[in-house]
Amino acid sequence: MSRNRADGVRAAGPGAEDRRLEVACDESGSDGENLMDGNTDVFAHASVRLPPDVATACVQEIRDRIRSPAEEYKANHLLREKHRAVLEWLLDPAGPIHGRAHVHLTEKAFFVVDRAVGVLLGDPADAVTLFRDGPGTFGEPRWREFLAVANRLLRVREDGEPPVDAFFRAVDALCGTRSAAPAAATVRRLAAARPRADSYRARLADGPTLIPVLDPLFPAIVRTAAHWSVEGDRVSLVHDRQNMLTPERIAWIEERARREGVALGGLRLVHSRLDARVQIADFLAGIARKIASDELGGHGDPALTALLRPYVGAESVWGDADSWSRLARLAEIPGPAAEINSGV
Numbered sequence: 001m002s003r004n005r006a007d008g009v010r011a012a013g014p015g016a017e018d019r020r021l022e023v024a025c026d027e028s029g030s031d032g033e034n035l036m037d038g039n040t041d042v043f044a045h046a047s048v049r050l051p052p053d054v055a056t057a058c059v060q061e062i063r064d065r066i067r068s069p070a071e072e073y074k075a076n077h078l079l080r081e082k083h084r085a086v087l088e089w090l091l092d093p094a095g096p097i098h099g100r101a102h103v104h105l106t107e108k109a110f111f112v113v114d115r116a117v118g119v120l121l122g123d124p125a126d127a128v129t130l131f132r133d134g135p136g137t138f139g140e141p142r143w144r145e146f147l148a149v150a151n152r153l154l155r156v157r158e159d160g161e162p163p164v165d166a167f168f169r170a171v172d173a174l175c176g177t178r179s180a181a182p183a184a185a186t187v188r189r190l191a192a193a194r195p196r197a198d199s200y201r202a203r204l205a206d207g208p209t210l211i212p213v214l215d216p217l218f219p220a221i222v223r224t225a226a227h228w229s230v231e232g233d234r235v236s237l238v239h240d241r242q243n244m245l246t247p248e249r250i251a252w253i254e255e256r257a258r259r260e261g262v263a264l265g266g267l268r269l270v271h272s273r274l275d276a277r278v279q280i281a282d283f284l285a286g287i288a289r290k291i292a293s294d295e296l297g298g299h300g301d302p303a304l305t306a307l308l309r310p311y312v313g314a315e316s317v318w319g320d321a322d323s324w325s326r327l328a329r330l331a332e333i334p335g336p337a338a339e340i341n342s343g344v
Helices: 051-064 075-079 083-090 110-121 122-136 139-152 163-175 182-191 192-208 217-228 248-257 276-296 302-309 323-326
Strands: 022-029 041-050 102-108 234-240 264-270
Touching: 022 217, 022 276, 041 075, 041 110, 041 217, 041 276, 051 083, 051 276, 075 083, 075 192, 075 234, 075 276, 083 276, 102 110, 102 217, 102 302, 110 122, 110 182, 110 192, 122 139, 122 182, 122 302, 139 163, 139 192, 163 182, 163 192, 217 234, 217 248, 217 264, 217 276, 234 276, 234 323, 248 264, 276 323
Parallel strands: 022 234, 234 264
Antiparallel strands: 022 041, 041 102
16 A cells, blocks of 8 residues: 555655654543453554544534534444444545554454463463354353453452452363363363463562553554554554553553564654544544444444445454454454563
8 A cells, every 4th residue: 555645744755764654543442451341342443644634624524514512523423323424434435534544453352362371371372263162162151251250360450259269160160061172172271271370360469560461452552553564664653542551551562562573653642632633543443343343243234344344454353253254354364462461
């Protein structure tokens, strides 16, 4: 995809090292580490590369078309059926953000399995098979219990029954299923990983961790920077203010990007109401989360899914095969979540 000055902000200079691209970001569906009992089943991180004046004109066009008295517009304004034409205009190939926007999706239940397998087995390679075959192999009730206790095991906050005990009681119940399926073999390996689970919880008890294992925001930002820097641009991210994005965590993101060879030139926080580009990212994140969640639930809107598809990143963290086949561009396969500090 070729880019020109209308698509972003670049410094002059003949070399790739002199090229600068400023990208605005926002998220939707953040429940922190409470992934299995939160308000949403999908997390979406959206980014757009629009000059400020173009973004301002786009926001004004949306306001002129919707004509709501609300001081601040959100994705829900566009998702109302009576404003369907405005939503389709925004996402359309001939619309204002096509080719200039990107969405990194995270299926929260799969993210939990990906993280649990990665922390306890040292490699998340078996997470996809476990996630896809788990309900059929073990039965839906036992599988849902496994997801819940895996979430409790990995989250920083501890409440109620000791999370390690609860997790391995659920794993033992799964091991009671007589099956030769690969998912059963992975669960048996998890059953032998209690020392790693104890070590993980002990490290959390020793002091707060900088990057929570279960928060999808941090790897999503790194993947966003990777997407925009793939052609050699040095990318600066402008992100909506978010309490989780402390200076220390921003420094971690920048260091992680550097270690992965991502040309991230920095991340600064702004209030979405003061930057129209971030408002557009906010719209797109909320829209993408809703469309993806509907597909995950089996009641998607084919027309809206088709309009969203060009924006969905191939490195989204997604385990459900059926919904992904509708959300993804042809032949794109989602990868595992980016590795982060696991505390083990």
